[in-house]
Amino acid sequence: MAFSSSSSLIALALLLSLSVSSVTSTSKFDELFQPYWAADHFSFDGDAVNMKLDNFSGAGFSSKSKYMFGKVNVQIKLVEGDSAGTVTAFYMSSDGPKHHEFDFEFLGNTTGEPYIVQTNVYVNGVGNREQRLNLWFDPTKDFHTYSILWNQRQVVFLVDETPIRVHSNLEHKGIPFPKDQAMGVYSSIWNADDWATQGGRVKTDWTHAPFVASYRSFEINGCECPVSTADSDNAKRCATSGGWWDQPILSELNVHQSHQLIWVRANHMIYDYCSDAGRFPSVPVECEHHRH
Ligand SMILES: *[C@@H]1O[C@H](CO)[C@@H](O)[C@H](O)[C@H]1NC(C)=O
Ligand SMILES: *[C@@H]1O[C@H](CO)[C@@H](O)[C@H](O)[C@H]1NC(C)=O
Secondary structure, X not given: OOOOOHHHHHHHHHHHHHHHHHHHHHHHHHHHEEEEEOHHHEEEEOOEEEEEEOXXXXXXXXXXXXXEEEEEEEXXXXXXXXXXXXXXXXXXXXXXXXXXXXXXXXEOOOOOOOOEEEEEEEEOOEOOOOEEEOOOOOXXXXXXXXXXXXXXXXXXXXXXXXXXXXXXXXXXHOOOOOOOOOEEEEEEEEEOOOOOOHHHOOOOOHHHOOEEEEEEEEEEEEEEEOOOOOHHHHHHHHHXXXXXXXXXXXXXXXHHHHHHHHHHHHHOEEEEHHHOOOOOOOOOHHHHHOOO
């Protein structure tokens, strides 16, 4: 291969350095995750990974490994403008009919109307534990950090390190707590206009497609579970490995975090399954023990 001039060499060097830097900035995504749905609906832009929904397909990515306990952080910038009918989810889940799942679901809205953040917890295959809140910022303007902290005492959902939900271990009251199955980390965007926006009344306007959610700053800091190892062995190892997530200080919210959660619930919560008497004539058993 011959080069006709030094300027093309410089251009080539520039190109190479550009591609190298974009490789390093998304390497964390490649190291931890892979597209599992519609790889052709992904694009990589500097340190951001974009996933799009159009009238042909949604898209999703999953972690390459599974984990038991730890913390997952990802920064997300939700669909800008008209996102009505779309749902973007970020969640952890195990496999099988008795799976556990910790969900963030971001329900889109028409331009200028607020997104709703719905969280849910599935234990042994059963969910129906929805909470909904609006946010104290516009999640479509900038990247914000969404996290799940999971240890043997609690599951905490955090937005920019502010706890928005705690699911506590109440096994001493006979209530099962998810701590025996390794979980993957997932995100997806899809069309859910049968329920997502204003109860399904507002449909996806495909003339506004593609709907793009952007991600960056992927972090998983937990007890990694080889797929070849049985859950019971992983559970034993991950529960006794002395991981940072088992420090006593992380067994419940600290005072500052408790105040933050009270503030979120007082100012931003719009739905809590625990107080939905129409749906649950007798209060779900774990709600009786909620201390907030
Ligand atoms: C969308 O906006 C409307 C009007 O402000 C609001 O009632 C609704 O809760 C918002 N979110 C969703 C997901 O429907
Ligand atoms: C998808 O949307 C585009 C843009 O609105 C439109 O041109 C196209 O016909 C649609 N295709 C299908 C399969 O609905």
